[in-house]
Amino acid sequence: MKQLRIIPDKCTSCLQCELACSFVQTGTFQPSRSLIRVYVFDEQASYAPYTCFQCSEAWCMTACPVNAIALDPATGAKVIMDNVCVGCAVCTIACPYGTVFYNPDTHKAVKCDLCGGDPACVKACPTDAIEYVEMEQPDWLTSWAQRVDERFHTMQEGGH
Amino acid sequence: MMYGWTGTALRINLTTRQIMKEPLREEWAHEYIGGRGLGARYLLAEVDPTINPFSPDNKMMIVTGPLTGTNASCGSRYMVITKGPLTNAITTSNSGGTWGPELKAAGYDMLILEGRASSPCYLWIYNDQVEIRDAGHLWGKTVWETEEQLKTEVGVPDAIIASIGPAGEKLVRFACIMNDLHRAAGRSGVGAVMGSKNLKAVVVRGTGGVRLADPKTYMEAQWAMKIKLRESPVTSQGLPIYGTEVLVNVINEHGALPTRNHQETVFEHAEAISGETLTDTRLVSNKACFSCTIACGRVATLPGDAAGKYAVTTHPHNWNIAGEGPEYEAAWAMGSECGVGDLDALIKANWLCNELGMDAISFGATVAAAMELYEKGAVPLAEAGIPLNFGSGEALIAMAEKVAYREGFGTELAEGSKRMTEKFGRPELFMGVRGQEFAAYEARAIQGMGLGYATSNRGACHLKAYTVAAEILGLPRQMDPRATEGKAELTKVFQDATATVDATGLCQFLTFGIGLEEILPQLSAATGVTYTIEDLMKIGERIWNLERLWNERSGMTGKEDTLPNRILAEPIPSGPAKGQVNRLGEMLPEYYQLRGWDTDGKITEEKLKELGLA
Incomplete structure (x- = not known):
């Protein structure tokens, strides 16, 4: 199944992904409503786009008291059903990655649904730092964390 | 309802502490669009052109454009229009990063800053909540310290800050307004105008969005533009890979790289300070401003010994990690124009300019003029304090701090090279127009x-x-x-x-x-x-x-x-x-x-x- 693969080393922090996502959500350019966020680590010159990677544990689904989160069989995305969601926000707490958000305007939870299989962030990224590709296990998070960890330690020791 | 524009201007009088939200002059928006045009129109209507730039009657127009904050490639800019203390002319200082889009997200097309606060203050704009807050504890702090402290102080880590450093506070005539640590509304001394108003920083957090009149047509048009940018070798390869610094060798080969205060136009150490060398030896990453699909920004580092090579009295905690720059103009002004061929000195001096909040172009060019004054005997060593020979990285770095804090001979440079060369009886050594120093292209060769x-x-x-x-x-x-x-x-x-x-x-x-x-x-x-x-x-x-x-x-x-x-x-x-x-x-x-x-x-x-x- 296709997954989002994010390659932080290619990211320039231009925020085109946030702009594209917020346009899908709201029809305006409103990064505060984006479901993908670019984390900027200035001193490490490291920029990491970050969103739900549709993990198999899906604690958001498990936690939802009204079963408002369903698995989209076509994409594997965990999708919030607006008409069922009561806005209790338990899913936003249950997610260990902080990628489920609460929309204060609609009083509903909101998360990445892979745009139904055609993610806008992927199209918008000018440096191909976000790909939508066939993958077994999304392992970019672990390997990226390891690399940042190593780089940070090297820098702390005064090297480059 | 306006589209593209938010339709609201935020007017703040620092003397009376009045905060007013007023509708944008729609007919002016149509006739001048925004940014540089709209700001100039407001300035013409509201500010007497004959005033002293440091007078409370001078106003600062900080203006975005209708495409600022959209996903149009490179839609990140804001403009500062005021009367500039370096030139006594209208300013058009432009900066990218993320501050302009944040101001739009907060709901404003422009800020109109008037008057002068009785004591140091900063503005905290969180959507429609606007406060003037005390900044006594921030006065004297560098740009980087100020940003770090203000993010904590307002309690909103996503807040974006535009601020001045010691150079702006000390009314250095080429002080900048800095945002996102390394982005500058750089030229003509707009930072000094902000300093004269006792305004240390404008902190913004906005959660709103930019509306479009015709989203479908807009999206088609912006895709067409992005494809063209991807096809152009300059915007898809030259600038992302080498940054603007790619020009050093190109311009030098044309004999158009002004060197040693324009005494020559070919620099023998051009290769050492070129974009190619920077990329090969000191570059960590390139970095984009908001919505930019080019990403020309340089993030450089000073590894190991290079970080300690030139002593400075301000000690940023990240000397040996990474910071932005230098860009071509800065590398030229502090490099070939001063005869300095040591890239590490340029990186460090560039960071100092960013941290202390001054224009690296005018700073470098003014040091170059001071070097010529010194070498021609117009300024004796006793006056200069340190030997100001062309090629001296030590002098460049030392002067960065002396100028920003107006210490010793630095206070002469802080007036800009026109006033400085006049004072020392050699006005012909000023290389610029209307009081502002040239940029990195020799007008005799081009x-x-x-x-x-x-x-x-x-x-x-x-x-x-x-x-x-x-x-x-x-x-x-x-x-x-x-x-x-x-x-x-x-x-x-x-x-x-x-x-x-x-x-x-x-x-x-x-x-x-x-x-x-x-x-x-x-x-x-x-x-x-x-x-x-x-x-x-x-x-x-x-x-x-x-x-x-x-x-x-x-x-x-x-x-x-x-x-x-x-x-x-x-x-x-x-x-x-x-x-x-x-x-x-x-x-x-x-x-x-x-x-x-x-x-x-x-x-x-x-x-x-x-x-x-x-």
Whole structure:
């Protein structure tokens, strides 16, 4: 199944992904409503786009008291059903990655649904730092964390 | 309801502490678009051009454009329009990063800052909540310390900060306003105006969005533009890989890289400070401003011993990690213009300029003028404090701190090179126009740049008519840099088109890959105002004349449309452009004629009427 693969080393922090996502959500350019966020680590010159990677544990689904989160069989995305969601926000707490958000305007939870299989962030990224590709296990998070960890330690020791 | 524009201006009087939200003047928005144009229109209406720039009556217009904050490539810019203390002319200082878009997200197209606070303060804008807060504890702190502390203090880590450093507080005449740590509204001393108002910072967090009049057409237009940018070698490879620094070797090979205060035009250590060397030895990553698909920003590092090579008294905690720069202009001003061929010295001096909040171009060029004064004996060692020889990285780094804090001889440099060279009896050593130092292109080797510098409304500047594109890079078509034919028209067209781009909220670097034809459909679809290409050129011309009109009313005349004697009369001594001078006299009359001004360069009544300025 296709997954989002994010390659932080290619990211320039231009925020085109946030702009594209917020346009899908709201029809305006409103990064505060984006479901993908670019984390900027200035001193490490490291920029990491970050969103739900549709993990198999899906604690958001498990936690939802009204079963408002369903698995989209076509994409594997965990999708919030607006008409069922009561806005209790338990899913936003249950997610260990902080990628489920609460929309204060609609009083509903909101998360990445892979745009139904055609993610806008992927199209918008000018440096191909976000790909939508066939993958077994999304392992970019672990390997990226390891690399940042190593780089940070090297820098702390005064090297480059 | 307005689209593209938020439709609201935020007016803050620092004297009375009054905060007012007022509707944007919609007819001005249509006629001037935004940014540079709209700001100039407000300035013309509200500020007496003859005042002292540091007077409380001077106002600062900080203005975004309708495409700022959208996903249009490079839609990140804001403009600072005020009376500049370096030039006594209108300023058009432009910065990217994420501050402009954040201001729009908070709901404002522009800030109008008036008066002077009785004690240091900062502004905290969180959507519709606006506060003037005490900044006594921040006064004296560097830009980087200020940003770090303010994010904690307002309790919103996503807040974006534009602030001044010690240079702005000390009224250094080329102090910047800095945002996102390393981005600068750099030239003409807008940071000193902010300092004169006792305003340390403007902290913004916005959660709103930018609305579009016709989203479908807009999205099609912006895709078309992005594809063109991806196809252009400059915007898809040159700038992302090497940054603007890619120009060092190119310009040097044309014998057009001013060296040692314009005494020469070829730098023997160009390779050592070039974009290629920076990329190979010191680059960590490239970095983009908000919505930029080019990403020319350099993030460099000083590994190991290089970090400790030059002693400084301010000790940023991240010397040996990474910071931005240098860009081409900074590398030239502090590098070849000062004869310094040590890239590490430039990286460090550039960070110091960013941290202390001053324009690296004017700073470097002023150090260069001081070096020539020193070497020619006009400034003795006792006065200078340290040996100011060309090529001295130590002197460059030491002066960065002395200038920003106005210590010792630094206080002379802090006045800019025009005032400094006059004071020491050698005014002919000032290399610039209207009090502002030249940028990194030798006007004797590139004729059009001479006309552009001489007629630039904000003093010598490469960003008002980048004729280098045509004369050196062959964009959109190759012209002979040594010829004066056609340069008057080229300069006028570039000036007008650039003024329009500056009004939209887009970055000029787009124009390496696209033109107004590509910007037009985005602008119209975003705002719902139907513009034509002719409209956009007319708007550019209107902006250009308005700025000129404002300068005229401040007392400037066509007499200031000139270049230093060295550029007009001293032939280049060596290199590929040997023997050349700038033949401004061959271009200026034609330029005035094309502009519809009289033979003294005064704007005619007919022209003012035609542009709706009478």
